[in-house]
Amino acid sequence: MSRTFAARTHVGQARRVNQDRVEADPDGRYFMVADGMGGHAGGEQASSLATTVAREYLEAHFEEEWDTKTFLQNAMKAVNRRLREDQRAHPERSNMGTTLTVVIRRENQWWYAHVGDSRAYRWRDGHIEQLTPDHTWIADQMRAGTIAEDTNLKQWLGHVLSQHMGQETLERIEIAPISVQEEDRLLLCSDGLTAELSDEEIATYLTRKYTCEEAVNALISAANANSGSDNIAIIVIDNH
Ligand code: CA
Numbered sequence: 001m002s003r004t005f006a007a008r009t010h011v012g013q014a015r016r017v018n019q020d021r022v023e024a025d026p027d028g029r030y031f032m033v034a035d036g037m038g039g040h041a042g043g044e045q046a047s048s049l050a051t052t053v054a055r056e057y058l059e060a061h062f063e064e065e066w067d068t069k070t071f072l073q074n075a076m077k078a079v080n081r082r083l084r085e086d087q088r089a090h091p092e093r094s095n096m097g098t099t100l101t102v103v104i105r106r107e108n109q110w111w112y113a114h115v116g117d118s119r120a121y122r123w124r125d126g127h128i129e130q131l132t133p134d135h136t137w138i139a140d141q142m143r144a145g146t147i148a149e150d151t152n153l154k155q156w157l158g159h160v161l162s163q164h165m166g167q168e169t170l171e172r173i174e175i176a177p178i179s180v181q182e183e184d185r186l187l188l189c190s191d192g193l194t195a196e197l198s199d200e201e202i203a204t205y206l207t208r209k210y211t212c213e214e215a216v217n218a219l220i221s222a223a224n225a226n227s228g229s230d231n232i233a234i235i236v237i238d239n240h
Pocket of ligand 1: 035192
């Protein structure tokens with residue numbers, strides 16, 4: 001029987017430690033990807049603490065009367081508070097941080113909440129569209145128009161984050177509704193996938209002839225077959 005979503009991480013071919021985390025509600029209400037950073041212990045701690053706190057928060061408050069934007073804002077702030085507390089209690093990981101991309105389905109509407117450079121995409125009719133803005137220095141400059149899209153700075157600075165969970169102040173917690181049609185799929189992933197495969201390549205693995213689980217496994221294999229130079233986190237969700 002095909003499931004309506006699948007979630008998996010893989011350490012990749014080059015790293016010894018997997019600092020990526022995925023979390024999926026068995027009931028299909030929420031999904032998340034986190035990509036930790038900040039040294040050996042810090043990165044793992046940051047991404048697993050972020051997904052744990054986010055899951056607990058969403059579970060505890062899913063049925064509250066809050067509007068969804070407030071609900072997601074509160075969840076992201078709760079995660080950031082816990083990361084800051086953990087940094088203060090453990091100075092050896094004071095520089096830890098993580099990306100966090102959360103997608104939820106609440107009252108029949110999909111939403112994302114996002115900080116960092118992990119991504120949510122919508123697959124439709126053979127193409128994917130990136131929904132979440134990257135919080136990287138390069139992407140910020142391109143949005144501001146100060147550097148061009150085809151800059152070769154990408155090679156050197158592509159992974160420098162302008163914002164991540166665990167910072168003292170979060171300037172922008174991106175929260176928005178996602179418009180979804182019946183046959184669409186959603187993809188959440190860390191940069192271990194998007195650094196290896198182009199959007200066009202990724203889209204070919206999301207065609208509905210594959211189950212969510214087959215798509216996740218095929219994407220992980222493809223990323224590893226390229227260079228697998230980073231940890232890989234992937235969630236594929238069917239909208240029905
Ligand atoms: Ca990564």
